[in-house]
Amino acid sequence: MFFPQEIIKEIQERADIVEVISNYFPLKKAGSLFKTLCPFHQEKTPSFIVNPQKQIFHCFGCGVGGNVFSFLMRQENISFPEAVEMLARQTGVNISRYFSKSGERSGVVSRLYEVNELSSLYYQNNLLNKEKGREARRYLLERRGISQEVISRFRIGYAPAQGGLLSYLQKRGWTEEILIQAGLAVKREEGIYTDKFLQKIIFPLFNPQGKIVGFGSRRLDNQVPKYVNSPQTVVFNKSRYLYGLNFAKQFIKESVIIVEGYLDLLSLVQYGICNVVASLGTALTREQIRLLKRYTQRCLLIYDGDKAGQDACLRGLDLFIEEGIEGGVVLLPEGLDPDSCIREEG
Ligand SMILES: [Zn+2]
DSSP states (O other), X not given: OOOOHHHHHHHHHHOOHHHHHHTTSOOEXXXXXXXXOOSSSOOSSOOEEEETTTTEEEETTTOOEEOHHHHHHHHHTOOHHHHHHHHHHHHTOOOHHHHHHHTOOOOXXXXXXXXXXXXXXXXHHHHHHOGGGHHHHHIIIXXXXXXXXXXXXXXXXXXXXXXXXXXXXXXTTOOHXXXXXXXXXXXXXXXXXXXXXXXXXXXXXXXXXXXXXXXXEEESXXXXXXXXXXXXXXXXXXXXXXXXXHHHTTTOSSOEEEESSHHXXXXXXXXXXXXXXXXXXXXXXXXXXXXXXXXXXXXEEEEOSSHHHHHHHHHHHHHHHHTTXXXXXXXXXXXXXXXXXXXXXX
């Protein structure tokens, strides 16, 4: 696709680079400039500068720099047209006429966001309104004590045993190809595709900006694996992902609590503890800690007291020290996860 220069200029004039970058991580004011730790190289003192007058960014450590489009291209790992498209949406500049001309609908990143959004609505509707979602509904409300309000806020859904997402999306003009790319469909054999998630409670995985980048799921029976996530896609990288950060970021002040899974997090939220994120799996990664470092200097790890949880906590503590962040650990009594602990002990 081709965007005329004046459209690019209009988008650029409407966007504020400080606002765009602040969507990803907090910036600190330093005189007439803004500063933060560089997201593109490893450093201990901030050398990443944003200049609101010139509407540019520059890192004195690794030398990267540019305008608001170059920032988005690097940060989101997208092409220039995709960055233009993304910012056009955010600033309300209508660029649809440039797509229709060339027959393209939109860039791959926007398409993935769009198809994830639509899928989430489908899953939500199953959980809230359909007979086939009744067992899952009861499980969440009665066995887990998650309120209707929290279910809606986190947009929890249900994928029925018999499937249905694929045909739902195909009827709306989406091809198998993009559904495979989004990790929503699986190719069984030549020409045969099925839903990736079947008979599972669905947790949309939001990025810090609130867009759905993938899905997590939990089985209703007790077979293994209990939890399955979306595969890595253009918009989802599990090792750099923290569940719940989009909701938690406004509550993270002095410290952040890190738990293992969706339901641990939801139980804490249910009790009014909102500065909490989930690492999705026991292995907390360096990238996840670096992401949190932008919001706070203190992390509290609350993991299961079993062997896997203990090992994970030790690894986590090492990483906290290496990353120069204050860290604490709460190991729950053997056999109790944060979720059952808070419900039993309060
Ligand atoms: Zn840098």
